[in-house]
Each structure stands twice: as C-alpha cells, then as structure tokens.
Amino acid sequence: xxxxxxxxxxxxxxxxxxxxxxxxxxxxxxxxxxxxxxxxxxxxxxxxxxxxxxxxxxxxxxxxxxxxxxxxxxxxxxxxxxxxxxxxxxxxxxxxxxxxxxxxxxxxxxxxxxxxxxxxxxxxxxxxxxxxxxxxxxxxxxxxxxxxxxxxxxxxxxxxxxxxxxxxxxxxxxxxxxxxxxxxxxxxxxxxxxxxxxxxxxxxxxxxxxxxxxxxxxxxxxxxxxxxxxxxxxxxxxxxxxxxxxxxxxxxxxxxxxxxxxxxxxxxxxxxxxxxxxxxxxxxxxxxxxxxxxxxxxxxxxxxxxxxxxxxxxxxxxxxxxxxxxxxxxxxxxxxxxxxxxxxxxxxxxxxxxxxxxxxxxxxxxxxxxxxxxxxxxxxxxxxxxxxxxxxxxxxxxxxxxxxxxxxxxxxxxxxxxxxxxxxxxxxxx
Ligand code: UD1
Numbered sequence: 001x002x003x004x005x006x007x008x009x010x011x012x013x014x015x016x017x018x019x020x021x022x023x024x025x026x027x028x029x030x031x032x033x034x035x036x037x038x039x040x041x042x043x044x045x046x047x048x049x050x051x052x053x054x055x056x057x058x059x060x061x062x063x064x065x066x067x068x069x070x071x072x073x074x075x076x077x078x079x080x081x082x083x084x085x086x087x088x089x090x091x092x093x094x095x096x097x098x099x100x101x102x103x104x105x106x107x108x109x110x111x112x113x114x115x116x117x118x119x120x121x122x123x124x125x126x127x128x129x130x131x132x133x134x135x136x137x138x139x140x141x142x143x144x145x146x147x148x149x150x151x152x153x154x155x156x157x158x159x160x161x162x163x164x165x166x167x168x169x170x171x172x173x174x175x176x177x178x179x180x181x182x183x184x185x186x187x188x189x190x191x192x193x194x195x196x197x198x199x200x201x202x203x204x205x206x207x208x209x210x211x212x213x214x215x216x217x218x219x220x221x222x223x224x225x226x227x228x229x230x231x232x233x234x235x236x237x238x239x240x241x242x243x244x245x246x247x248x249x250x251x252x253x254x255x256x257x258x259x260x261x262x263x264x265x266x267x268x269x270x271x272x273x274x275x276x277x278x279x280x281x282x283x284x285x286x287x288x289x290x291x292x293x294x295x296x297x298x299x300x301x302x303x304x305x306x307x308x309x310x311x312x313x314x315x316x317x318x319x320x321x322x323x324x325x326x327x328x329x330x331x332x333x334x335x336x337x338x339x340x341x342x343x344x345x346x347x348x349x350x351x352x353x354x355x356x357x358x359x360x361x362x363x364x365x366x367x368x369x370x371x372x373x374x375x376x377x378x379x380x381x382x383x384x385x386x387x388x389x390x391x392x393x394x395x396x397x398x399x400x401x402x403x404x405x406x407x408x409x410x411x412x413x414x415x416x417x418x419x420x421x422x423x424x425x426x427x428x429x430x
Contacts, residue, residue, distance in 0.1 A: 012251030020232035032073035033100035037227030099176035157182030204228035248389035298326035315382025324363035341379035
C-alpha cells in the first residue's frame with residue numbers, strides 16, 4: 001500500500017490548478033445511462049472513484065473512454081442492470097446508477113452499500129423516493145431489486161419530500177424523474193453546486209428541470225433524452241483543501257480554476273482565522289505569510305448542508321485549528337463517527353477533546369511529524385494539511401483513501417513548494 005512522506009514547514013507559495021469536482025463527475029457519469037446517445041464530459045478529474053464508476057458502467061455494457069480530462073460515454077448497448085457488491089462496497093456513490101437504470105430500462109439490481117467508515121449512511125431515502133415514482137422495490141440478498149410497476153412501464157411523476165437533505169438521494173431522484181410521465185416535485189432537496197451541475201447536464205440532454213439550487217426541484221418528465229457535452233465544475237473540496245494547507249503552513253497560494261461563489265462559507269471562516277483572501281472570476285488567493293501574531297486564530301465551525309460549512313472540509317479545517325491561537329468548537333451534524341482523524345492529529349501533537357458530535361480543539365504553537373494512518377478520504381486530507389505545517393517528517397499510511405478523491409495531490413502540492421513524496425510498495429518491492 002502506498003504511503004506519503006511529508007517534510008513539513010516548507011514555504012507554500014505559487015499557483016496550483018484545481019481539478020473538476022469528483023462529486024459532480026460521479027452523477028454526471030451516471031446520467032449518461034439515461035440516453036442511447038453520446039455524452040461528453042470535460043474537466044474530469046483523474047481519480048479512483050471516477051475509474052470505479054467507469055468500470056461499473058462498462059460492466060453494464062456501456063462504452064466509457066477517458067483521455068485526460070475528457071470522458072466519452074455511450075450507453076447505447078447497455079444490457080445488464082446490476083451493480084455488484086464488489087463495486088458498490090468500494091464506492092457507495094455507485095448507487096447513483098439506480099435511478100437512471102430504472103428510468104430508462106425499467107429495472108435495476110444494485111447492491112446495498114453496507115457499512116462505511118464515516119457512519120451508517122443508509123439509502124432509504126433513495127428507495128422511498130423511487131417507490132413514490134412507481135417503482136416496486138425489495139431488498140433481497142443484500143441487493144436493492146427494483147422494477148417499474150406502472151401499467152405503462154414508465155415511472156410516473158410524484159411529490160417527494162425527503163426526510164433529510166441528501167445529496168446523492170436528490171441526484172438519483174432527479175435523474176429518475178427526467179424520464180417519468182408527468183411532473184415530479186422534490187421537496188427538501190439538496191442545494192449543492194453539484195446538484196446544479198447535474199441539472200445543467202440533464203437540461204442539455206433535453207430534460208425539463210426548474211428550481212435546482214433551491215430546496216424545491218420541479219421536473220417535467222420527457223419521453224427520451226439525447227446526447228450532450230458538458231464541462232464539470234471545479235472541485236470545491238479540493239480547492240478548500242489547498243486553501244487550508246496554505247493557511248496552516250502560513251503560505252501564499254493561488255488556486256486557479258476555482259469557482260469562488262461555491263466557497264462562501266469556507267472563505268468566511270478562513271478570513272475569520274486571519275487569512276487574507278482575494279478572488280477573481282476563476283481563482284482564489286490566500287495569503288497567510290504575515291499573520292498578526294504569526295498564527296491563525298481558532299475559529300469554531302458547525303458542518304451543515306450547502307450553503308453551510310461542508311462536512312467534507314471539517315478535517316482539513318480542524319488541522320488549521322490545531323495550530324491556531326485559542327480554542328475552537330467543531331460540531332459535525334451530517335455524519336456520525338466523522339472524527340477518526342482526531343486520534344491521528346493527536347499523534348502529531350494536537351490537543352483535542354471529543355464529546356459526541358463536538359470536538360474542542362485547543363491550538364498549539366507547533367505540531368511535530370509522526371507516522372499516521374489515513375482512515376477515510378477527507379480525514380486523510382486533514383492529515384496532509386497538518387503534516388505540511390508540522391515540524392519534521394510525517395508518513396501517512398493507507399493513502400488509497402486519498403487517491404479515491406484527489407487528482408495528483410502530491411504533484412500539485414510539490415508545485416507550490418511542499419516536500420512530499422509517494423512511497424510505493426511496488427517500487428520498493430516490499
Ligand atoms: C455526498 C457526498 C459526500 C458528502 C455528503 C454530505 C457525493 C458522491 N458524496 O454523500 O462527499 O460528504 O454528500 O455533503 O456527492 N441519509 C440517510 N438516508 C438516505 C440518504 C442519506 O439517512 O437515504 C443520511 C446520511 O446517512 C447522512 C445524511 O443523510 O447522515 C447526508 O447524506 P447524503 O447527503 O446522502 O450523503 P451522500 O450523498 O452519500
């Protein structure tokens with residue numbers, strides 16, 4: 001298993017390029033199942049989760065070609081409707097094929113994702129919503145077995161109010177509703193930029209959708225969708241990770257290819273911590289090389305749905321707070337058990353008290369390098385941020401978690417002056 005070796009306290013300075021958003025790319029790829037024509041995506045990130053979903057689509061009979069940031073998808077020859085446990089267990093977003101398969105082919109068999117490191121993460125809202133659209137769904141042998149049960153063989157529009165705000169749940173239901181008969185109203189919908197990006201592709205494919213970006217999305221079903229080309233939005237979590245790294249390491253970094261309007265909640269918190277932030281149409285510059293007192297200020301954070309502070313930024317921001325002046329309260333409201341990075345940050349010298357869903361982080365003047373373990377995708381990113389600011393060498397084990405969601409992270413960080421290298425077991429023969 002690959003590891004990362006980071007020697008901290010190098011000056012981070014310069015320009016780093018953001019990739020396309022993983023969490024936008026995944027539903028966009030799944031949306032290609034809704035048409036027999038070709039869907040082309042640009043600005044696609046090159047990472048494991050995208051390869052996993054591409055593999056799943058190929059196993060259904062689709063053609064998927066990725067050439068750098070371009071992905072060409074054709075679901076003309078799809079003749080299997082099953083997402084196996086082997087694939088779904090490695091990436092629960094595989095459940096995004098459920099809505100499109102059911103809408104276009106009237107059937108789907110998708111493994112339940114099962115346990116996951118950051119909590120139970122059930123898919124009951126996906127199932128409940130699809131049932132409201134006329135699907136007959138049973139859970140058999142660990143699989144969601146779904147069929148369209150209406151006389152016409154098509155899903156039919158319905159009013160759906162989800163019990164909680166769910167991002168992939170909203171996406172699954174949106175995709176399913178595009179080909180349903182009549183109108184669907186999704187109430188309590190997620191408002192993330194990735195939802196709007198999916199709606200933009202679906203509209204380009206001929207879907208009729210209004211209200212995306214608000215909590216009420218209306219979809220008028222159409223008989224068929226056609227091919228389209230679409231550019232994927234920037235990855236706001238990757239952008240945010242670079243900004244946190246720049247603040248923790250007290251650097252001066254510009255992230256190019258970003259969408260500042262997607263980052264409001266984070267930028268406010270970074271400013272509160274003392275960073276100087278400048279933005280342009282597609283870039284964000286963070287300067288922390290002349291912080292008053294030499295350290296960021298501790299800033300309390302509560303994760304919520306968009307447009308609030310993203311749960312996917314909690315670990316990286318905690319790493320900043322670990323080095324801050326003062327104490328901060330960090331409350332996680334989206335997922336249970338999303339503090340697994342805390343024990344690892346403490347190995348680097350952080351002082352953190354956990355009480356249920358809240359952590360109190362007492363800032364220390366300096367962290368010191370150690371061997372730590374990545375436990376999930378964003379927890380790993382938090383460890384990278386901490387390691388870049390820590391004195392001495394940190395080795396982060398199990399970075400396959402990081403490879404799931406970050407495109408060439410160590411190469412990009414080296415480009416702004418970080419001392420970071422991948423230690424590959426394959427090369428060293430261990
Ligand atoms: C997506 C993101 C993930 C991010 C999360 C929250 C993708 C591919 N992943 O995950 O990076 O951390 O949003 O912003 O976009 N829930 C249920 N039943 C359901 C669905 C969700 O109880 O049917 C719960 C979950 O357990 C969780 C909360 O609702 O507590 C929000 O989850 P959800 O928004 O669905 O997360 P994902 O879409 O899986």
